[in-house]
Amino acid sequence: MAYETITDRKGTLPLLTPMSEVAGRMAVQVGAQYLEKMNGGRGVLLGGVPGVPAARVVIIGGGVVGTNAAKIAVGMGAHVTIIDRDLDRLRELDDIFLSKISTLASSAYAIHGAISEADLIVGAVLVAGAAAPKLVTREMLKDVPNGAVIVDVAVDQGGCIETTRATTHSNPTYYEEGVLHYCVANMPGAVPRTSTFALTNATLPYVLKLANRGFLEAIQSDPGLKEGVNTYAGKLTYEAVAMDQGLEYTRLDGMLGGTTASKGA
Amino acid sequence: MAYETITDRKGTLPLLTPMSEVAGRMAVQVGAQYLEKMNGGRGVLLGGVPGVPAARVVIIGGGVVGTNAAKIAVGMGAHVTIIDRDLDRLRELDDIFLSKISTLASSAYAIHGAISEADLIVGAVLVAGAAAPKLVTREMLKDVPNGAVIVDVAVDQGGCIETTRATTHSNPTYYEEGVLHYCVANMPGAVPRTSTFALTNATLPYVLKLANRGFLEAIQSDPGLKEGVNTYAGKLTYEAVAMDQGLEYTRLDGMLGGTTASKGA
Amino acid sequence: MAYETITDRKGTLPLLTPMSEVAGRMAVQVGAQYLEKMNGGRGVLLGGVPGVPAARVVIIGGGVVGTNAAKIAVGMGAHVTIIDRDLDRLRELDDIFLSKISTLASSAYAIHGAISEADLIVGAVLVAGAAAPKLVTREMLKDVPNGAVIVDVAVDQGGCIETTRATTHSNPTYYEEGVLHYCVANMPGAVPRTSTFALTNATLPYVLKLANRGFLEAIQSDPGLKEGVNTYAGKLTYEAVAMDQGLEYTRLDGMLGGTTASKGA
Amino acid sequence: MAYETITDRKGTLPLLTPMSEVAGRMAVQVGAQYLEKMNGGRGVLLGGVPGVPAARVVIIGGGVVGTNAAKIAVGMGAHVTIIDRDLDRLRELDDIFLSKISTLASSAYAIHGAISEADLIVGAVLVAGAAAPKLVTREMLKDVPNGAVIVDVAVDQGGCIETTRATTHSNPTYYEEGVLHYCVANMPGAVPRTSTFALTNATLPYVLKLANRGFLEAIQSDPGLKEGVNTYAGKLTYEAVAMDQGLEYTRLDGMLGGTTASKGA
């Protein structure tokens, strides 16, 4: 049973959402920290002070990660721009933030222009079950101010920035093109008290369903939960993983079929 | 009795404040209108729409005019920067707007940088009883985007922009350095219903005082009201005006002295 | 291929939405301008000033146009009432604006009452592909204050106010029953820089799809895009238009059928 | 030592302020309750619901009581108008509430107009140490909607509404001209847990000063505290009270003089 492939009725991944929320909120907090001079950044205070401009934060992706990053960045007083290719999502964000943020339709041109003035760039483009697209190229980074900070939350899926490579909590940052990259894969691990509660909130309903109804009935009553079954009876039952790894794939429905039938008898 | 020289206990000019409030709020409304293409502007919508950036509004001066301009500009969804030399005023604005605006300490460098990216510039620097300082030079305007709009509310006192010259409602705008200038002197005249109420609110207490107590007692009980007496018994009694016009000046106190004495008898 | 009949998965018209957003935001800006005395209005400042009441804005229709109009009107400090017949939409608006606006369930009685105290009325009722209903009658206008302003954004579809007739940028307004009507059909044309970006954001995905996949594959993979095909191979293929114009109608699917079949062979 | 005559450096009455804050906030809560049908009111919900208008609340006086009443009324979703004669106070309120309330300059005309549409009227005009002025006349009440509610917080000083007379918690309301009057003198007494903390916060510094320095030194080091001394050594030492009651008045400074002198020796 794999957390990251369980889906809900809307086709989203309910057990990954809480971690995306934590990661999005942490991305800005961590970005603010690395903008400090001694941490390698430009020495800019995210919110500025009266008489001194606030930092500019560009968030690439307006989904769960990006929206939560924006909430914190707006709250800290930064100038925030969210870039997304889905205009309807930008409209929802306009309803939520009511002109406290800028929204931009995604294009290489728009991204290049926005990050050329950015102090902090948050990579927040996650495509479920696929590698993140490389929306920021190395070439674009040459126009980003020296000492600006990138926090690429999409690093688990390869990152949405060309120069992203995974780092660790013990050695979290590196420079590319004069821009400080923070690409620690497991950001929510830094706040376990919050993350554990958040994850438990999301998993508990499934755990209770599995416990109360048994494995077979549970996955048959909830197609989304069935999506979470990656191996069963020693067989690999999730097609995308099988293809990705070059392993043999067995359809779960075929294996369950008999069981269900006999149960129905 | 001149409206514009009556002072209150704080040394401000209570009868000019309502007109400054109206003018400040109108400045942004008028600026939005002249940003329309057919009115000569850049063809930019002040608040943008989801996916398209909002306009940038730079307000020079954070007093009554500038604060009221900022309230409207923020409300319409623009990016707003207020520039003032008084840091304490910038702090008060930060308390009022809570990071919805940028504040910048005034300097030629800061003004030049801010207006170089501006769609709308509001001149809002008014120094009581003196010509406004020319904070924006013609040279700076060369870096302002073509078709940007200037609304100089300080035009009554000569304007705070070097290229400002008074215009009229029938011929309100002209270009200098590719920037559209709107410098109509009496902006509140366009909304007489609002302006008349605002002015009446401010003048009524003085009118009542003059009516109830008579001229002499009224001006003697209220030193601020006495400041409003520019001529008395055919003599010019306001020193600054006399000097400005090269006319003879007669001290009001000297003239009232005997009267007061005889009244006291 | 007609912009205004392409639909998205939710059945809305994605290529008209950006223009509705621009028009909605402009409607209030234009309304504020025409409330100025010299433009023929009541001489009222939309936001009032401290001590003088703000203007009352009534927006008929809570869809894209109306919501965007409300954002600007609230921002400028006006008293805003939105009238819509869809209670669920009013609830969403209450969530977005959190009691900063009034919402009213639509009825002739509610509309009549609200506009009888209005300074600015925005007509924002657009029914996709049909004439707008005449929700404000000439009779009702007799109770609207003299010099109030109507901006009817629905003019393209005949207007939602009985007295609406299309005007042009060169002669934009007229009076009916003492109320100033502004009914210019192409409002977004006044801010081409913003409108062009907004429209490009919306059309680019379709253009790319047509360019990358070719016409036939594109419209067959995207039923909404197919809705945009109004003529094909010289035949009129959009039923509503054919009926409206009394022309012969040819079903697109029939024409494509062979092509698809042959392609499948 | 009388709480209500101690002053602070700004000339305000620091020990009455907390009670004014509690009373102002309670006034709206109590008003909402009495607007319920079974309590005698119009049967209107203060905040309305989506599709149904909110109640109109008119607050007469923009000082401590009125500002706190406005905070609650705005929060509950009502339409709020504050009337005050001090334009500068109205400007401060505009900065605090940023167009979420209407402000009106006080006049009989403005008051009459506002209350003619009101569901709830809060009397919040308190003049330190004097009877409140009767700003709302019985005549005006004839135009107030039947079943509207008046909460006159100024009742302790006679009320700022002509028809006000003190009531008690056991019999709190009566009708005049069809308007329900709630005029209980000691409103903060209903929430003793909050009121006691609030009062202790305000009095503790004075109590500590009296305890640590002794009576004479305390009142001599703090002129505001000395204002609180109404009787000393059996003599009445507060002039306004003496005059009001027709009693003999002894100057406190004269009585302390000797003591001070001897202390100085």
Added chain:
Amino acid sequence: MAYETITDRKGTLPLLTPMSEVAGRMAVQVGAQYLEKMNGGRGVLLGGVPGVPAARVVIIGGGVVGTNAAKIAVGMGAHVTIIDRDLDRLRELDDIFLSKISTLASSAYAIHGAISEADLIVGAVLVAGAAAPKLVTREMLKDVPNGAVIVDVAVDQGGCIETTRATTHSNPTYYEEGVLHYCVANMPGAVPRTSTFALTNATLPYVLKLANRGFLEAIQSDPGLKEGVNTYAGKLTYEAVAMDQGLEYTRLDGMLGGTTASKGA
């Protein structure tokens, strides 16, 4: 035709929603009132005052009732916690309130913890057509502060608090475990002017449909309206009610079938 079983396209109950909105907003207003000492509560002012903490309000259920209760409680300045088991709903609430409230995933542990510090508890869990679950037990109430207030809006369906029993306007409250319970079933009845408008807004479209199209056509064109038919031609046609009451149930479709057929002829 029963109001409470008509459904709309989303499966919600459109004719109950307005009453839930009114009840949710009233719940906090009523709770504030009963927190007053003389009404039996703790003597706490909901919003506190500067220097004294505000009350803590715990709302169990984040649906229509709970959201409306939260809007009023936040507006009055209280600390608000909403508990719901649906994480997606909590996310929507976070978008609406933007960190002005706390949201908690529902569990016995979370509820127990939250109410142990609460001044006001609002029971807002309503399950359409079923008894409300008892989420707060008598045992938990022992840890709630003495004099805290419970307003159980779910009382119509048995209440979501173990100790809830229906009360009336004439005798509205009782104590259990030292906690004051207010469980009047028909709260919207207290504000008939608002409630009647709200209900009319919701029912009018159905009434018009029934009037214009006749009973049979109306219920056949609108499956949700058909759900509202509980009895027809003397037979009980709503299965849940029949089962609940142990009465015979007749399928409406069977009865209408012939009619429809003959109409079709």
Added chain:
Amino acid sequence: MAYETITDRKGTLPLLTPMSEVAGRMAVQVGAQYLEKMNGGRGVLLGGVPGVPAARVVIIGGGVVGTNAAKIAVGMGAHVTIIDRDLDRLRELDDIFLSKISTLASSAYAIHGAISEADLIVGAVLVAGAAAPKLVTREMLKDVPNGAVIVDVAVDQGGCIETTRATTHSNPTYYEEGVLHYCVANMPGAVPRTSTFALTNATLPYVLKLANRGFLEAIQSDPGLKEGVNTYAGKLTYEAVAMDQGLEYTRLDGMLGGTTASKGA
């Protein structure tokens, strides 16, 4: 000439204010960082996520440092309590934050209670020219949750927490009573780009005055600037410093007297 003793007309220290603003805003950012598990804190995310409570932040002192800390903490979604002994300042904060924060009147009891539930404590009590009072005792810390974080901005003046001792950027934290202390003296040094601008904004007017008018005329025209003169012609001229250090003090006025006289000749 010492920055930290120059005063302005209001008696505040204008050259220290910008550094207090930066330090206040950084205090929360740094506190959030040290709440991360790997940095030694409780592993709590400051803003929580939907379904998981936010952290509690207690700010001791409502002056420049505390207000700026509160702006960031509120923005990040934390529960914020500000404690100050000045009730008028708490009222101003209530006007600025409008119930988004809690304000508490300062007392050992209030502080103890608040910090017993705190995740982050910001020490923000600075008394100009004096050691900060020790408002939080070691004894109180025993009730603070393990892994909570203290950021004592008052460390330059000895700290307002008993267990505070100055730390450095290279070794910034230590535990006392299980609470992580961060007491780096020069916090603004971490964001030099912001701090330098902020300081320059504040000092430039004085530098210009000294440059344009010369030392003697400058300090004589601006009594506040004269306060900044700590040594002159080899003599110590600032009394408090002299007393503090046990050195000889020479009155500046005496030394300047002759100079001024001769200049006047």
